[in-house]
Amino acid sequence: MIANGISRRRFGGFVLGAATLLAVPGARAAAGPTVIQNVSYDPTREFYRAYNALFAERHAAGGGAALDIRMSHGGSGKQARSVIDGLEADVVTLALASDIDAIADHGLIAEDWQSRLPDNSAPYTSTIVFLVRKGNPKGIASWDDLTRDGVEVVTPNPKTSGGARWNYLAAWAHVVAGGGGAADARAFLARLFGNVPVLDTGARGATTTFVQRGIGDVLLAWENEAFLALKELGPGDFEIVVPALSILAEPPVAVVDKVVEARGTRALAEAYLRGLYTPEAQALAAENYYRPRLPEVAARYADAFPDVKRVTIDDPMFGGWRKTQAEHFGEGGVFDQIYRPR
Amino acid sequence: MLMAIGGRRHPRVIPGFGVTIGFTLAYLGLIVLVPLGALVAKAAELGPGGIWAVATDARVFAALRLSFGASLAAAAINAVFGLLLAWVLVRYRFPGRRLVDALIDLPFALPTAVAGITLATLYAGNGWVGGLFAGDGWLGALFGPDGLKIAYTPLGVVVALVFVGLPFVVRTVQPVLADFDAESEEAAASLGASRFATFRRVVLPAILPALTTGFAMALARAVGEYGSVIFIAGNIPMVSEIAPLLIVTRLEEYNYAGASAVATVMLAVAFVLLFAINLLQRLDRAQAS
């Protein structure tokens, strides 16, 4: 919030100079690296608002200039595409590694980005849980309940939403971990998506559909989104159900090499991302319902996060994001086949 | 309908043709044609066979069918009620007539996303209108025990498109009706025709071209509509997924050529529709003069 004040004051001049922007695009960065732009996905708004204030404060305390940290939020895939198309992001903080892979494939980020920071470059993790209506009237306790007749499931579209891909993969993991084969998993997902009345394009849209419009019996959601919805939209109206098995969702972060080199912001951008691993930032993540990585912080917030067995994307059943993305979510992939007319 | 005198008989008497046509073409070229050319060029990467394969893919086909089907339904509803509104606004005098007249343009001015969110709020099962049609609502009972679901079904798409297309028919029919010569109506009446017969045989043929134009414009506008539909459609593939959403989905897969191919198909249909309207209007003017 402190940081945003500057952008507003600059904005008046920016408006007047809308035309001159064509001529002097580098003008904003000319005064030294005091502006960084973080292109992120939808559910991180609250967390990064808090973290940006913390980082700017820390930076000023260390003798740095006042910072202007700009945020852009949207669906993870759409944001990645904007960066590929030229949106100047110093750092990207997205929902899935495959979205950052896509940016790397276009030469904007080094191929080894995921090993440059600890923990697969994912400073916080999450998982997929169920949000049900008060009293859990349909008695939903496990993934199997989602495929019952008469149960309506709300999830966004895996094609357009990163969170929805985790939803899909968690359901897949449930079948395979229970001893099923790929064909069983396919059939299970076809039944599950047969129970979906609305496919919103993003996670926030799906939450709104479930909570505000009263559609569906269960919402598949990021754990952090479920907690937030509970807090913001109606404590007492909803309950969180945690399945016995879910997926380890790792929303990764990366410095966009091409951009920081052009703008001279590498040091600042790297410090910004490294700062996410500090105890204070980890505590902020936990308070915004992301599971922290640092063991000491995780221990402090252990009560807040229920125990759940979490399958990773590198498990042999998936074989990493690159393979999974092409096989399940690419054009004509497994997800598309669910909706093929037979 | 409108007089077409002048120019035709005295070509190029009036100066400024070079400057204005030059500016028009340059501006149109830069803003519309070059960008649309880039789109077609991108789609062309797939080759004609590739574009055909995209257009006839079952899911794309279902989306196009929904987009055109819902647009046709919405345009038809607006043709009937647009004619009615135009009739009431032109022929009757009542307090607040100008206010009602002004309201007609609201869908032009209200941002489509706001319209979409608002319509979803109203037509969802727990909304003001959706509640009436729900199983326990007093209109829903007419549709069986589960009532009638509007939001998140193809019906919701039609609702949004009716909103978006409302001004077109009213605004094309209104001036023609206002200019309509009462003498032929009087003549018909004096020959003993009933009021309805007069309307059907005398008035309707005169306003039919304008009505068709309004219908076609409402249709063309509705086919491409995205912002207001996406919030109320449900977006289920093969059921309630509209064609513009497929373009967005293709983009999310970094499949620019595929997105451009769907876009090119829609563009071609829109162009043919509009060209037909303009030819129709031209013929109509030629007939009138």
Next chain:
Amino acid sequence: MAQRSNAATTEGAATRFGLSAAAFVYLAAVLLLPLAAVFHEATRKGLGAFFEAIGDADTMAAVRLTVTVALIAVPLNLVFGLAAAWAVTKHEFPGKSLLITLIDLPFSVSPVISGLVYVLLFGAQGLLGPWLAAHGVKILFAVPGIVLATIFVTLPFIARELIPLMRAQGTAEEEAALSLGASGWQTFRHVTLPNVRWGLLYGVLLCNARAMGEFGAVSVVSGHIRGLTNTMPLHVEILYNEYNFAAAFAVASLLALLALVTLAVKSLLEWHHGDELAGARH
């Protein structure tokens, strides 16, 4: 518009009442209800929250950007509309129907496509992207891109308003002025412009309303940088996605209010200049 009191050419009172009632019910269901819902949601948390949402710095930034974009896009489309109408209505040339169709085209192009075409052209992976990047020119995800997308979407409004009006007026007056020795510019300035001024204003008002309200196309080219490239409709979406429904509808109601003011101004114009405007519609 003469009063039609002749019994032969009007309907019975009952029919009149029935038709009017049907028209009003339709209008109420399709237009008034959504409008009422916008204001209802906006003021649900009280007027204090309403004004707080509108006074928020990010909202003000969005308002400023929206106004700036409209201030650039509308005058450009005004000049285009005048030039196109002059060329089309005062002259004969082959391919006129095709030209009018091309002017209409942005009406029926999906907003998603309107945004996409600029990405294909100016994006880093697009046709001109590498050249622009090499020369340090930013169009996409900055104000120029938003302006371009807005111009595209609103391009037909003024031209479409003027063409039928100027066609109906014919060329006799211009020819008279020219034969009296007036120059082409003087003829335009003193004969044509006064004749079309109210239609022109109406076109500008609609163009402006649409320019400020455009969502789909702008959403594709904006980049959604808070306080920087967010227009009002995009800001509505952001607030909505933050579960800040009252604030989202408060900003939306500003846009609806803008639409209403636009329509009221138009109505006033018609009130005072009804005859001149009568031919302004197509």
